[in-house]
Amino acid sequence: MPGTVVMKFGGTSVADAERLKRAAQRIVAKREEGLRVVAVLSARGKTTDDLIADAQEISPHPDPREMDMLLSTGERQSCALCAMAINDLGHQAISLTGSQAGIVTDTSHTKARILEVRADRIREALDDDKIVLVAGFQGVSTARDVTTLGRGGSDTTAVALAAAIEADECEIYTDVPGVFNADPRIVPNARKIPVISFEEVLEMSASGAGVLQLRSLEYARTHGVRVHCRSSFSDEPGTVVVGDQETVENPLITAVTHSTGESRITLSHVPDTPGVAGRIATALAEANINIDMIIQNEPVSEAAAAELSFTVPRDDLHGAKLALQPLADELSMQLTAQEAIGKVSIVGAGMKTHPGVAARVFSTLGREGINIEMISTSPIKISCVVDGDRVPDAVRALHSEFELSGEGTIQVERPFGEFAT
Amino acid sequence: MPGTVVMKFGGTSVADAERLKRAAQRIVAKREEGLRVVAVLSARGKTTDDLIADAQEISPHPDPREMDMLLSTGERQSCALCAMAINDLGHQAISLTGSQAGIVTDTSHTKARILEVRADRIREALDDDKIVLVAGFQGVSTARDVTTLGRGGSDTTAVALAAAIEADECEIYTDVPGVFNADPRIVPNARKIPVISFEEVLEMSASGAGVLQLRSLEYARTHGVRVHCRSSFSDEPGTVVVGDQETVENPLITAVTHSTGESRITLSHVPDTPGVAGRIATALAEANINIDMIIQNEPVSEAAAAELSFTVPRDDLHGAKLALQPLADELSMQLTAQEAIGKVSIVGAGMKTHPGVAARVFSTLGREGINIEMISTSPIKISCVVDGDRVPDAVRALHSEFELSGEGTIQVERPFGEFAT
Numbered sequence: 125m126p127g128t129v130v131m132k133f134g135g136t137s138v139a140d141a142e143r144l145k146r147a148a149q150r151i152v153a154k155r156e157e158g159l160r161v162v163a164v165l166s167a168r169g170k171t172t173d174d175l176i177a178d179a180q181e182i183s184p185h186p187d188p189r190e191m192d193m194l195l196s197t198g199e200r201q202s203c204a205l206c207a208m209a210i211n212d213l214g215h216q217a218i219s220l221t222g223s224q225a226g227i228v229t230d231t232s233h234t235k236a237r238i239l240e241v242r243a244d245r246i247r248e249a250l251d252d253d254k255i256v257l258v259a260g261f262q263g264v265s266t267a268r269d270v271t272t273l274g275r276g277g278s279d280t281t282a283v284a285l286a287a288a289i290e291a292d293e294c295e296i297y298t299d300v301p302g303v304f305n306a307d308p309r310i311v312p313n314a315r316k317i318p319v320i321s322f323e324e325v326l327e328m329s330a331s332g333a334g335v336l337q338l339r340s341l342e343y344a345r346t347h348g349v350r351v352h353c354r355s356s357f358s359d360e361p362g363t364v365v366v367g368d369q370e371t372v373e374n375p376l377i378t379a380v381t382h383s384t385g386e387s388r389i390t391l392s393h394v395p396d397t398p399g400v401a402g403r404i405a406t407a408l409a410e411a412n413i414n415i416d417m418i419i420q421n422e423p424v425s426e427a428a429a430a431e432l433s434f435t436v437p438r439d440d441l442h443g444a445k446l447a448l449q450p451l452a453d454e455l456s457m458q459l460t461a462q463e464a465i466g467k468v469s470i471v472g473a474g475m476k477t478h479p480g481v482a483a484r485v486f487s488t489l490g491r492e493g494i495n496i497e498m499i500s501t502s503p504i505k506i507s508c509v510v511d512g513d514r515v516p517d518a519v520r521a522l523h524s525e526f527e528l529s530g531e532g533t534i535q536v537e538r539p540f541g542e543f544a545t
Numbered sequence: 546m547p548g549t550v551v552m553k554f555g556g557t558s559v560a561d562a563e564r565l566k567r568a569a570q571r572i573v574a575k576r577e578e579g580l581r582v583v584a585v586l587s588a589r590g591k592t593t594d595d596l597i598a599d600a601q602e603i604s605p606h607p608d609p610r611e612m613d614m615l616l617s618t619g620e621r622q623s624c625a626l627c628a629m630a631i632n633d634l635g636h637q638a639i640s641l642t643g644s645q646a647g648i649v650t651d652t653s654h655t656k657a658r659i660l661e662v663r664a665d666r667i668r669e670a671l672d673d674d675k676i677v678l679v680a681g682f683q684g685v686s687t688a689r690d691v692t693t694l695g696r697g698g699s700d701t702t703a704v705a706l707a708a709a710i711e712a713d714e715c716e717i718y719t720d721v722p723g724v725f726n727a728d729p730r731i732v733p734n735a736r737k738i739p740v741i742s743f744e745e746v747l748e749m750s751a752s753g754a755g756v757l758q759l760r761s762l763e764y765a766r767t768h769g770v771r772v773h774c775r776s777s778f779s780d781e782p783g784t785v786v787v788g789d790q791e792t793v794e795n796p797l798i799t800a801v802t803h804s805t806g807e808s809r810i811t812l813s814h815v816p817d818t819p820g821v822a823g824r825i826a827t828a829l830a831e832a833n834i835n836i837d838m839i840i841q842n843e844p845v846s847e848a849a850a851a852e853l854s855f856t857v858p859r860d861d862l863h864g865a866k867l868a869l870q871p872l873a874d875e876l877s878m879q880l881t882a883q884e885a886i887g888k889v890s891i892v893g894a895g896m897k898t899h900p901g902v903a904a905r906v907f908s909t910l911g912r913e914g915i916n917i918e919m920i921s922t923s924p925i926k927i928s929c930v931v932d933g934d935r936v937p938d939a940v941r942a943l944h945s946e947f948e949l950s951g952e953g954t955i956q957v958e959r960p961f962g963e964f965a966t
Contacts, residue, residue, distance in 0.1 A: 141602040175622070181562040183629040190632070193640050194625035197618035201596070204615035208604040211611070219614050224689065245689075268645065268666075 128160040128250070128291045132260065132282035136299045137356035138202045139169035147356065148209035150297070151255060155215055160250045162289065164260040164282040165206055167198025188233035192262070192272045196222065199259035199278070207257050218249050219257040222270075226288075227263030227281060229271045236263060236271035238280065238343075241288035250289075258285060276337030283340045287347035293364075294344065294351050296336065301355040302362030303333065305379040305528045310516045313529040317378060318361070321368045324378050324471050327505045331469035332383030341365065368473070376481065377472035377526040382519050384512050386416065387441040388462040388498070389448070394420075394430040395455055401432060403451060411447035413440040416467075417500040417509065433498065435465065435509065465497070466515035469507040470522055476503050488525040494518050549581040549671070549712045553681065553703035557720045558777035559623045560590035568777065569630035571718070572676060576636060581671045583710065585681045585703040586627055588619025609654035613683070613693045617643070620680035620699070628678050639670050640678040643691075647709075648684030648702060650692045657684060657692035659701065662709035671710075679706060697758030704761045708768035714785075715765065715772050717757065722776040723783030724754065726800040726949045731937045734950040738799060739782070742789045745799050745892050748926045752890035753804030762786065789894075797902065798893035798947040803940050805933050807837065808862040809883040809919070810869070815841075815851040816876055822853065824872060832868035834861045837888075838921040838930065854919065856886065856930065886918070887936035890928040891943055897924050909946040915939050 131154065133147045147165075155161045175194050179186040186194075203219035210217035226242030249256045260278025265271045273280050279296060286294035303325060306314040320328075322345040329338050336353055344351050344365065354362025394400055401420060408415060418434035436444045441461060452459045475481050485506050489496055494517060498509035510518050523529060552575065554568045568586075576582045596615050600607040607615075624640035631638035647663030670677045681699025686692045694701050700717060707715035724746060727735040741749075743766040750759050757774055765772045765786065775783025815821055822841065829836060839855035857865045862882060873880045889910075896902050906927050910917055915938060919930035931939050944950060 141599070144603060178562070178622070178626060179629060182565060182626050183633050186629045187632045190625040190628040190638075190640055193628075193642075194622055197621050200618050201599070201615055204611040205599060205603050207611040207614075208600060208607045211608045212604050217611075219611055221614075221691075270642075 126158050126160055128162070128289055129154060130162045130164065130282050130286040130289075130291045130294045131297065132164040132278060132295065133166065133297045133356060134278065134299070135166040135169050135172070137297050138165055138206065141205075143356075144168075144202070144206050145209050147297075148206050148213060150356070151206075151217075152210060152213045152215050155255055162246060162250070162256045162258060162285055162291070163206070164258050164278055164285065165199055165202040166260050166278040167195075168202050168205075171198040171201070189269055192233045192236075192270050195272050196259070196262040196270045199261050203257040203259050210255055210257075215255055216253060217255040217257055219259070220245065220249075221259050222262035222281065223264035225256075225258040225285065227258075227284065229263040229265050229273070231265040231267050231269070231271070233265075233269070233271055235274035236265060238263060238273070238284050239266070241284050243285065243288040246285070246289060276339050279337040279340035280343055283344045283347070283349050283351065286349045287343070292350070294349050296340075296351060296353045297356035298353065299356065301358060301360065302353055303328070303336070303365075303379075306519055306523045307333075307382065310382070310519050311380075311523045311529070314523065315529060317363050319364050319366060320378060321370070321473055322365055323368050323504060324473055325363075325365050327469075327471045327502065328379055328381050331471065331505060331507055332381040332385070332467065333379070336365070375472055376474040376478050377470050377528065378474075379471050380519050380522045380526070380528065381469045381471060382515050383467045383469075384464065384515055385438050386435045386465055386467055387438045388433055388435050388465045388509065389441070389444055390431060390433040390460045390462070391448070391452065392431045392458045392460070394432050394457055396430050400455065404432065404448065407447045407451055408436075408444060411440075411443050413437075413444050413447065417498050417507065419498055435467070435498070438463065464512045466510045466512040466518070467507055468510060468515055468518040468522065469505055470526065471505045472526075473504050475506070482506055484525060485522065488521050489518055492517055492521045494521075547579050547581055549583070549710055550575060551583045551585060551703050551707040551710075551712045551715045552718060553585040553699060553716065554587065554718045554777060555699065555720070556587040556590055556593070558718050559586055559627065562626075564777075565589075565623070565627050566630050568718075569627050569634060571777070572627075572638075573631060573634045573636050576676055583667060583671070583677045583679060583706055583712070584627070585679045585699055585706065586620055586623040587681050587699040588616075589623050589626075592619040592622070610690055613654045613657075613691050616693050617680070617683040617691045620682050624678040624680050631676055631678075636676055637674060638676040638678055640680070641666065641670075642680050643683035643702065644685035646677075646679040646706065648679075648705065650684040650686050650694070652686040652688050652690070652692070654686075654690070654692055656695035657686060659684060659694070659705050660687070662705050664706065664709040667706070667710060697760050700758040700761035701764055704765045704768070704770050704772065707770045708764070713771070715770050717761075717772060717774045718777035719774065720777065722779060722781065723774055724749070724757070724786075724800075727940055727944045728754075728803065731803070731940050732801075732944045732950070735944065736950060738784050740785050740787060741799060742791070742894055743786055744789050744925060745894055746784075746786050748890075748892045748923065749800055749802050752802045752892065752926060752928055753806070753888065754800070754802045757786070796893055797895040797899050798891050798949065799895075800892050801889065801940050801943045801947070801949065802892060803887065803889045803936050805885065805887050805936055806859050807856045807886055807888055808859045809854055809856050809886045809930065810862070810865055811852060811854040811881045811883070812869070812873060813852045813879045813881070815853050815878055817851055821876065825853065825869065828868045828872055829857075829865060832861075832864050834858075834865050834868065838919050838928065840919055856888070856919070859884065885933045887931050887933040887939070888928055889931060889936055889939040889943065890926055891947065892926045893947075894925045896927070903927055905946060906943065909942050910939055913938055913942045915942075 207217040228240040229236035260281040351365040628638040650657035681702040772786040
């Protein structure tokens with residue numbers, strides 16, 4: 125039984141005829157290595173945005189079911205066109221809609237969850253030596269309606285199919301060559317990470333690195349799918365995300381990430397009575413706003429009043445203020461907000477077993493004269509809120525302190541052959 | 546049980562947001578008359594042409610199955626957008642793909658034939674007081690692949706659904722107000738025909754009137770579907786096509802039609818031996834070319850040689866020449882072609898019972914000094930091939946000779962209420 129691989133191409137990788145043909149060549153090359161290939165395609169370039177604009181022109185609040193019927197057409201077009209290109213290259217391709225591919229979802233339109241993957245038809249086609257192209261981002265609901273999977277849906281489609289047909293690897297082709305140990309725009313000598321564990325890449329995504337979709341990564345982790353994130357514009361290997369236990373040896377620090385997309389809200393004069401923090405958190409939860417960091421400084425004396433600060437995604441700042449103002453008024457607390465804060469984080473599974481990392485972080489930032497306003501940690505992550513303007517300096521300082529540009533992480537590299545499929 | 550109507554809107558009737566909304570209003574108005582409504586939509590404006598161009602850019606000969614997957618997306622977009630508009634008007638609409646609507650076809654991609662209509666899902670939706678929107682032009686094959694029905698496919702979808710759910714009427718909305726008794730561009734006082742029989746409208750379509758699709762008309766005739774061809778830009782009734790037996794009294798002449806899309810091929814020195822005409826017809830049939838008129842003048846003397854002339858669609862002229870040249874060479878016949886010929890026809894079920902119509906046609910054209918080059922007749926049609934430049938004169942002369950601008954056909958008009966649904 126030959127190996128099987130799932131290849132996922134994003135919208136930029138199929139944006140026009142020339143790129144579609146290039147994707148077709150990549151798919152064919154993989155097939156000619158003797159592998160069984162399933163490719164998941166997104167809609168071409170701006171297709172989805174255009175369709176959303178069409179809908180907005182018709183209706184201020186388009187019906188979700190109809191929105192799904194509308195948006196699901198974009199990926200079908202990509203697959204049909206790519207199949208034509210593959211057939212011209214002398215191979216047999218067949219395009220399948222999400223429904224034909226057996227992606228069964230719940231009925232929550234525009235953000236459906238996959239319930240089951242009935243991959244019989246895909247297996248039949250593979251057994252017929254066909255290359256299978258599947259329209260990403262979509263499925264069919266238990267009510268027989270077309271559904272879409274929401275943001276990052278095509279990645280989820282690819283991972284779900286890889287799990288269902290037990291593919292050796294799920295390749296995610298994007299316009300970046302892989303996961304870097306810092307943002308190359310800030311750290312010119314940032315290095316691409318050849319191998320990374322799920323827990324690390326999940327922490328990285330959560331703390332600002334935007335390479336892979338959290339949702340599909342969670343799915344891959346749960347179902348043990350090996351994900352290979354690589355560039356659709358070059359042949360070099362990208363970053364392979366492997367099971368947490370698979371990494372031979374964990375580096376002390378894997379990457380430095382940052383985010384400037386958060387805001388801070390501070391409530392002062394918080395009455396020192398039980399349950400207040402609970403009511404604040406509840407008010408935010410009811411507004412469906414996630415708190416990232418939160419700190420409370422207890423009053424040192426009866427005179428001083430307690431202060432509560434927390435960070436929220438900047439897009440949610442307005443909503444958070446609205447949700448909290450009534451409570452602030454009721455308890456006569458003062459609400460202040462800092463719209464643009466910076467957050468810099470270091471991620472590394474090795475931290476678990478190496479104490480003293482936090483100390484090195486703090487002193488490094490201290491040396492740079494960067495004031496740390498808030499701190500939050502996890503077993504494999506340390507995040508610091510700093511002045512937004514100092515984020516680049518903080519990232520560079522930490523990147524060099526932990527030798528991420530040099531050989532610091534070389535120890536985890538494996539021969540790529542091991543991951544080649 | 547309230548009445549049921551199928552409304553079909555062509556590409557120009559849903560070309561942009563404004564027109565889509567207008568179509569939605571028409572559909573809603575029909576629903577508010579208390580009728581159960583199924584609407585069949587074509588792809589918006591140039592969508593299909595654009596998708597075909599996209600395919601050509603990828604592949605010189607796109608795979609038919611993939612072509613269907615690609616093209617079928619256009620109608621789905623129209624339906625989803627129209628459903629949004631209807632929902633905003635306070636009604637419940639649901640869009641269905643051809644597959645969801647139960648249009649089962651054979652597997653001949655890009656020109657599939659409808660095998661069966663399993664309208665259960667449509668009936669369920671109608672019973673739920675929903676307005677049902679169906680993507681025209683497409684179905685699902687017995688091999689579970691998306692198929693398209695080829696030219697005029699959406700009309701066929703509408704008629705097939707009307708037959709399956711036993712609709713009282715199938716309304717075909719186009720950018721023309723109905724079937725006219727002559728081309729208004731040539732005859733300014735041409736009249737719209739309120740009621741016409743299938744046999745007449747079929748003859749008209751065959752002889753040049755391009756209002757309705759032959760295929761869907763044949764389907765409607767076979768399944769006894771009443772077709773109402775009307776304008777999507779006005780509320781006035783159009784032309785109702787009824788069963789041949791339903792017309793109370795047939796007018797002598799219903800319409801004058803014309804065509805300039807044909808060419809004539811003449812074979813001279815045809816050997817006066819049996820089977821030659823047969824071989825000629827066979828050669829053309831094998832090239833899949835339909836002959837319209839054909840005349841053979843027998844040699845009056847041994848000296849003279851027989852001549853065989855026939856007309857073919859101008860698009861087939863080149864193919865016809867290629868198909869016949871070998872035979873011409875073998876039998877040393879001379880092949881000449883007249884690329885642009887004109888054909889003018891009069892159609893009327895009343896002819897059957899009124900002799901002398903042909904005589905009036907010939908003398909009318911004679912008075913105008915228009916030479917008749919070929920003649921063909923059917924029980925309800927007389928066609929004459931004339932010089933292409935004289936077609937307009939011929940049409941006007943016959944239109945006035947048979948009083949088609951006046952009260953000549955008023956006798957067949959019925960109160961529209963009888964057809965209102």
